[in-house]
Amino acid sequence: MTENSFFNNDYESSRDHFRNQLSSIAKIRQDAYLDTYYIGDREDDNSVDILASDASSRKTLLTITAGEHGIEGYTGSALLSMFIENFLPHLNPETTGLRLVHSVNPWGMRHCRRVTENNVDMNRNYLLDFSQLRDRADNEYEKHKSLFNPEAPIQNLNKQNSFLLSYLQKNLTEKELERLKNTPGGQYKYPQGVFYGGSVMEETTRQLADRYKEWAESYDHIVHIDLHTGGGPMNELTMIFMDGDSRSASELQKSLGRKNVSKTNNEDVSGDSVEFLQKMIQTVYPEKRSVFALFEFGTIEESTDGYLFCAKAMINENQLHFEGARFSEDEMSVRNDFTRLFNPADKTWQSSIFKEAEKGFRSLLKSENLI
Numbered sequence: 001m002t003e004n005s006f007f008n009n010d011y012e013s014s015r016d017h018f019r020n021q022l023s024s025i026a027k028i029r030q031d032a033y034l035d036t037y038y039i040g041d042r043e044d045d046n047s048v049d050i051l052a053s054d055a056s057s058r059k060t061l062l063t064i065t066a067g068e069h070g071i072e073g074y075t076g077s078a079l080l081s082m083f084i085e086n087f088l089p090h091l092n093p094e095t096t097g098l099r100l101v102h103s104v105n106p107w108g109m110r111h112c113r114r115v116t117e118n119n120v121d122m123n124r125n126y127l128l129d130f131s132q133l134r135d136r137a138d139n140e141y142e143k144h145k146s147l148f149n150p151e152a153p154i155q156n157l158n159k160q161n162s163f164l165l166s167y168l169q170k171n172l173t174e175k176e177l178e179r180l181k182n183t184p185g186g187q188y189k190y191p192q193g194v195f196y197g198g199s200v201m202e203e204t205t206r207q208l209a210d211r212y213k214e215w216a217e218s219y220d221h222i223v224h225i226d227l228h229t230g231g232g233p234m235n236e237l238t239m240i241f242m243d244g245d246s247r248s249a250s251e252l253q254k255s256l257g258r259k260n261v262s263k264t265n266n267e268d269v270s271g272d273s274v275e276f277l278q279k280m281i282q283t284v285y286p287e288k289r290s291v292f293a294l295f296e297f298g299t300i301e302e303s304t305d306g307y308l309f310c311a312k313a314m315i316n317e318n319q320l321h322f323e324g325a326r327f328s329e330d331e332m333s334v335r336n337d338f339t340r341l342f343n344p345a346d347k348t349w350q351s352s353i354f355k356e357a358e359k360g361f362r363s364l365l366k367s368e369n370l371i
């Protein structure tokens with residue numbers, strides 16, 4: 001198959017394609033099964049689907065999750081298919097168990113938003129205790145809150161964009177703009193604002209965390225990859241490892257043979273999912289070895305223009321969701337920008353990230369002795 005045939009542009013086709021891969025996995029692993037659970041009302045038909053298989057001698061569990069940020073799940077789903085075709089046959093079914101998770105945030109994927117039905121960014125929602133954060137937004141957010149909190153419909157997108165760009169350039173430093181693109185801090189005060197982390201654990205957050213603990217229980221070695229799009233340099237894979245990994249960024253670069261590898265520096269970020277899951281595993285099962293990584297596939301260049309485009313796309317999409325737009329051309333244009341940022345249709349982009357993903361999967365699986 002060519003990489004372009006892995007991409008589907010609606011939630012149900014993408015999910016069908018994923019579910020149908022059970023038959024090819026079952027040829028290699030007889031115990032393979034599809035586990036499906038629903039988020040929200042059953043009739044809304046928003047499901048998290050997991051292709052699962054357990055090893056007879058349970059040594060390593062490999063988990064790959066996609067679509068935590070809804071719309072990013074289209075690329076995630078394509079990369080899961082590529083993984084099933086190119087890597088799964090090389091894993092040892094006797095020692096390596098699998099959980100491949102399609103669309104962790106199915107409502108967001110179906111509606112092409114990053115967030116859940118409650119406007120919550122799941123990657124800021126992995127918290128056991130919200131009491132410290134409730135009603136908190138950082139100073140930057142408070143200072144510019146009129147930008148991030150929608151108050152009225154989009155009247156004239158061209159005018160709004162010129163205002164946004166000049167405001168952002170005048171009032172935010174390059175570093176602040178970069179953070180908005182790559183590591184926005186999250187806020188817990190404005191439920192209709194951008195980067196909202198919620199006030200309780202979302203249903204889908206809780207479900208995944210609970211299941212994860214069960215999946216890991218009987219394995220000694222846990223390897224987790226969470227697939228995202230939008231952050232980091234354009235057309236490249238950035239592999240991000242957590243605080244819980246004792247290796248430095250340069251040690252990781254060396255052992256993976258890749259340059260674009262970093263460690264999280266999440267002092268100002270709460271509720272990060274990969275960090276939460278790794279800490280949970282390290283706390284509940286201190287004897288297990290765990291390697292947790294977030295794979296970011298960059299869509300927009302790392303430059304002032306790229307940062308401004310990203311901020312504009314996020315702010316406008318959120319405003320469109322809550323307040324709508326006066327003109328349908330403006331609505332279309334906002335949706336196009338958002339798609340370009342998180343689910344580009346560009347074939348060159350799709351090809352380059354497939355190559356990057358191949359290299360990224362291979363380097364991590366090799367360094368963990370799985371292939």
Ligand SMILES: [Zn+2]
Binds near residue numbers: 069072227228229
């Ligand atoms: Zn993401």
